[in-house]
Amino acid sequence: MxxxxxxxxxxxxxxxxxxxKEDSIQFSTISTEILNNGKGxxxxxxxxxxxxxxxxxxxxxEKSVKWAxxxxxxxxxxxxxxxxxxxxxxxxxxxxxxxxxADGTWKKLKMLSLGNSEGTDGKDVSGExxxxxSLEEYxxxxxxxxxxxxxFFNYPFNQSHVQTFISYREASAYRRSAANLTAQKGGKFAxxxxxxxxxxxxxxxxxxxxxxxxxxxxAVTIGNTTADELELLLKNKKIxxxxxxxxxxxxxxxxxxxxxxITGKKDQSVIVVGGHLDSWDVGEGAxxxxxxxxxxxxxxxxxxxxxxxxxxxxxxxxFANEENGTKGGKQYGKTAKESNEKHxxxxxxxxxxxxxxxxxxxxxxxxxxxxxxxxxxxxPYGVYNFEGKYSGSDxxxxxxxxxxxxxxxxxxxxxxxxxxxxxxxxxxxxxRELLLGAAVMTQLIYMIDKNW
Amino acid sequence: MxxxxxxxxxxxxxxxxxxxKEDSIQFSTISTEILNNGKGxxxxxxxxxxxxxxxxxxxxxEKSVKWAxxxxxxxxxxxxxxxxxxxxxxxxxxxxxxxxxADGTWKKLKMLSLGNSEGTDGKDVSGExxxxxSLEEYxxxxxxxxxxxxxFFNYPFNQSHVQTFISYREASAYRRSAANLTAQKGGKFAxxxxxxxxxxxxxxxxxxxxxxxxxxxxAVTIGNTTADELELLLKNKKIxxxxxxxxxxxxxxxxxxxxxxITGKKDQSVIVVGGHLDSWDVGEGAxxxxxxxxxxxxxxxxxxxxxxxxxxxxxxxxFANEENGTKGGKQYGKTAKESNEKHxxxxxxxxxxxxxxxxxxxxxxxxxxxxxxxxxxxxPYGVYNFEGKYSGSDxxxxxxxxxxxxxxxxxxxxxxxxxxxxxxxxxxxxxRELLLGAAVMTQLIYMIDKNW
Numbered sequence: 001m002x003x004x005x006x007x008x009x010x011x012x013x014x015x016x017x018x019x020x021k022e023d024s025i026q027f028s029t030i031s032t033e034i035l036n037n038g039k040g041x042x043x044x045x046x047x048x049x050x051x052x053x054x055x056x057x058x059x060x061x062e063k064s065v066k067w068a069x070x071x072x073x074x075x076x077x078x079x080x081x082x083x084x085x086x087x088x089x090x091x092x093x094x095x096x097x098x099x100x101x102a103d104g105t106w107k108k109l110k111m112l113s114l115g116n117s118e119g120t121d122g123k124d125v126s127g128e129x130x131x132x133x134s135l136e137e138y139x140x141x142x143x144x145x146x147x148x149x150x151x152f153f154n155y156p157f158n159q160s161h162v163q164t165f166i167s168y169r170e171a172s173a174y175r176r177s178a179a180n181l182t183a184q185k186g187g188k189f190a191x192x193x194x195x196x197x198x199x200x201x202x203x204x205x206x207x208x209x210x211x212x213x214x215x216x217x218x219a220v221t222i223g224n225t226t227a228d229e230l231e232l233l234l235k236n237k238k239i240x241x242x243x244x245x246x247x248x249x250x251x252x253x254x255x256x257x258x259x260x261x262i263t264g265k266k267d268q269s270v271i272v273v274g275g276h277l278d279s280w281d282v283g284e285g286a287x288x289x290x291x292x293x294x295x296x297x298x299x300x301x302x303x304x305x306x307x308x309x310x311x312x313x314x315x316x317x318x319f320a321n322e323e324n325g326t327k328g329g330k331q332y333g334k335t336a337k338e339s340n341e342k343h344x345x346x347x348x349x350x351x352x353x354x355x356x357x358x359x360x361x362x363x364x365x366x367x368x369x370x371x372x373x374x375x376x377x378x379x380p381y382g383v384y385n386f387e388g389k390y391s392g393s394d395x396x397x398x399x400x401x402x403x404x405x406x407x408x409x410x411x412x413x414x415x416x417x418x419x420x421x422x423x424x425x426x427x428x429x430x431x432r433e434l435l436l437g438a439a440v441m442t443q444l445i446y447m448i449d450k451n452w
Numbered sequence: 453m454x455x456x457x458x459x460x461x462x463x464x465x466x467x468x469x470x471x472x473k474e475d476s477i478q479f480s481t482i483s484t485e486i487l488n489n490g491k492g493x494x495x496x497x498x499x500x501x502x503x504x505x506x507x508x509x510x511x512x513x514e515k516s517v518k519w520a521x522x523x524x525x526x527x528x529x530x531x532x533x534x535x536x537x538x539x540x541x542x543x544x545x546x547x548x549x550x551x552x553x554a555d556g557t558w559k560k561l562k563m564l565s566l567g568n569s570e571g572t573d574g575k576d577v578s579g580e581x582x583x584x585x586s587l588e589e590y591x592x593x594x595x596x597x598x599x600x601x602x603x604f605f606n607y608p609f610n611q612s613h614v615q616t617f618i619s620y621r622e623a624s625a626y627r628r629s630a631a632n633l634t635a636q637k638g639g640k641f642a643x644x645x646x647x648x649x650x651x652x653x654x655x656x657x658x659x660x661x662x663x664x665x666x667x668x669x670x671a672v673t674i675g676n677t678t679a680d681e682l683e684l685l686l687k688n689k690k691i692x693x694x695x696x697x698x699x700x701x702x703x704x705x706x707x708x709x710x711x712x713x714i715t716g717k718k719d720q721s722v723i724v725v726g727g728h729l730d731s732w733d734v735g736e737g738a739x740x741x742x743x744x745x746x747x748x749x750x751x752x753x754x755x756x757x758x759x760x761x762x763x764x765x766x767x768x769x770x771f772a773n774e775e776n777g778t779k780g781g782k783q784y785g786k787t788a789k790e791s792n793e794k795h796x797x798x799x800x801x802x803x804x805x806x807x808x809x810x811x812x813x814x815x816x817x818x819x820x821x822x823x824x825x826x827x828x829x830x831x832p833y834g835v836y837n838f839e840g841k842y843s844g845s846d847x848x849x850x851x852x853x854x855x856x857x858x859x860x861x862x863x864x865x866x867x868x869x870x871x872x873x874x875x876x877x878x879x880x881x882x883x884r885e886l887l888l889g890a891a892v893m894t895q896l897i898y899m900i901d902k903n904w
């Protein structure tokens with residue numbers, strides 16, 4: 001990290017004289033316009049309070065499609081259209097998790113089934129809990145010890161990483177594989193400690209997948225407080241858990257991503273800015289990813305409002321089905337490839353509407369170095385970190401097609417307190433932070449559009 | 453700004469090879485300790501929920517003195533003591549502001565008298581409102597137009613500045629001088645639009661001062677929503693305002709700053725880390741400045757816990773009376789000067805418990821350049837900005853004595869939504885952001901202690 005940082009700073013120092021004062025002024029104009037007149041915050045309030053959470057396949061999601069269409073028109077897009085995509089439908093239904101306490105009575109635990117998990121078909125499924133703290137520990141257990149049991153994967157969120165996404169990625173292994181691992185050794189269902197940085201009892205849902213040729217056992221998640229209590233109880237006694245749930249996949253359905261664009265004045269090669277329109281089925285999908293949606297719309301609105309004559313087409317994409325399928329992103333990539341539509345660049349905002357700190361760049365070194373050389377234009381807006389080399393899941397198909405991709409990198413400290421929970425609400429979003437993120441994406445797209 | 457940025461980045465690049473891997477490891481050890489085991493967040497909850505707001509001279513402030521004493525002992529300080537200081541006592545009392553509507557009925561407005569303002573002695577004081585949008589506009593008004601009127605200084609918070617403290621400083625001129633300006637032209641009292649970045653009706657209090665030889669008229673503040681409504685009403689009609697308040701200065705009182713230190717192993721020259729213990733009389737004083745207090749205590753706790761053998765004395769100072777007098781800081785400086793106590797460095801945290809982004813340095817160029825050369829050690833913790841040249845009010849007397857001073861620079865986007873209001877509560881503080889701020893101050897003090 002050190003070497004890269006030095007290099008990029010030196011590079012920034014050496015090439016700043018190549019950047020024009022004109023760019024600096026345009027950055028300021030963009031920021032001033034958005035901080036004063038940006039619509040993203042009020043639009044996010046509308047989306048979260050009048051529609052709310054919008055899981056793929058739900059009526060709320062279809063409402064949000066119409067909503068996004070209208071907002072893109074309001075923003076001044078030249079063209080707005082819906083892109084068809086077949087999306088998997090998962091339904092939660094009624095669910096409950098209980099444990100049997102010392103005196104023999106059942107106690108209800110706050111929980112959520114993981115996304116795309118199967119349920120118990122409305123039957124009670126119970127068994128003795130065995131607890132492991134790591135995949136390595138689980139690995140060592142003979143199947144005889146797991147058979148017919150309930151496996152509690154008690155891996156704690158690693159508070160040590162400053163960049164919380166690293167901790168999230170580490171913990172994701174448990175969410176991803178808990179069910180499969182449990183089924184492999186004959187367990188009845190899996191409980192995972194939520195992928196949460198918070199010290200509360202809020203469960204965090206999220207996607208999981210079943211491997212082929214393994215029986216599908218349910219996987220559920222509990223909040224940190226319940227996980228701590230369960231851990232304590234299990235020190236001294238055998239605990240029985242009982243799950244009753246009705247969730248499961250219910251086939252496929254036709255849905256849509258929503259796209260709006262401002263036609264390029266020089267050519268129609270495409271610059272994409274986007275977020276995912278769907279959310280999990282708890283909370284309001286405010287940070288994840290209402291923020292990315294309204295920020296992307298703000299980019300278009302700002303180009304129009306300021307009369308910036310874009311060389312290339314600037315296209316805002318509200319991707320369908322990111323949370324439990326990524327079908328929207330895949331369909332977008334497929335359509336772009338089949339229609340041979342030249343894409344110059346794509347950026348996504350899907351890490352919350354918090355204060356921007358950086359832009360992650362997944363592209364060849366030449367393109368990366370050029371963008372990094374613009375760091376001094378971004379510094380006054382709090383954006384200093386151009387070291388990341390990853391980008392979002394919705395634009396991964398574009399990346400695979402060779403398109404340079406990027407992701408907005410906001411401050412990560414608060415995200416995993418509320419990610420995929422009932423706490424992801426509008427009130428958690430700060431107006432200025434949200435709008436600054438939109439401003440930074442607009443500024444970057446202005447530079448890409450001008451220089452590429 | 454551009455030139456300075458290039459220079460500091462180049463400097464960082466050139467001297468990073470002089471920093472040891474040992475420092476990098478120590479930074480990581482400090483951060484890991486605090487993020488996992490830091491007590492600051494639970495201590496802040498204790499301070500805000502069990503004591504709450506603690507204006508100078510109140511019983512709550514005296515409670516917080518005992519509280520801070522205990523926390524410094526718990527942190528492992530070798531010495532803990534109270535420093536006496538005479539502080540001014542201001543009392544708010546009952547207050548109400550009303551306007552007369554079209555139909556002749558009085559309507560109550562949400563308001564707060566400014567700190568240190570005189571009241572109306574419990575009498576009704578009323579008059580017609582005249583509105584100005586700037587000091588320049590007010591300047592042009594002949595006294596005859598202001599006499600016996602109520603002056604509404606309707607200066608809007610400037611959303612354009614990315615660094616919100618600049619907007620705050622600009623707007624502060626109105627809070628500082630509204631009463632004096634109003635009195636100069638014979639007005640009865642002043643109303644100011646709150647120094648607030650939020651789009652709500654929360655009034656933000658704050659300090660003001662009367663000039664000598666001017667009659668003391670009351671000054672009050674209203675939230676942005678009420679200010680917008682008043683502005684609209686005043687377009688078309690004459691509005692009468694009526695104030696009834698009982699606030700005022702009630703002499704002086706003996707109070708205390710609280711100090712704890714870990715004795716230096718090599719010598720007893722002093723490194724100060726601090727915040728102010730007092731708060732305004734609304735909300736819980738969570739960000740302002742409970743955060744700075746618990747972060748300062750955390751520095752001491754961490755040095756002890758990790759067994760860092762500090763060369764110089766590390767002293768946490770919980771300053772009294774910052775909000776409406778700065779007497780604590782002044783007394784501290786006076787005592788240090790009179791006792792000829794050598795001070796190496798002082799840093800304050802008084803800008804909220806948000807994610808750290810920088811450290812502002814008020815010192816000669818050599819010291820500044822040396823600290824700036826450490827930027828690569830701080831980057832992994834999100835701290836990149838060493839360009840600021842200011843430091844906090846409590847340590848200003850030390851600065852005047854020639855001590856190099858600094859201030860923690862957190863993300864500024866949320867601060868002026870809640871600053872000096874009922875909304876400055878524990879729930880607005882994020883655990884990781886708060887602890888990262890403490891970690892960064894600990895890391896800096898480790899470097900200063902090692903190298904100076």
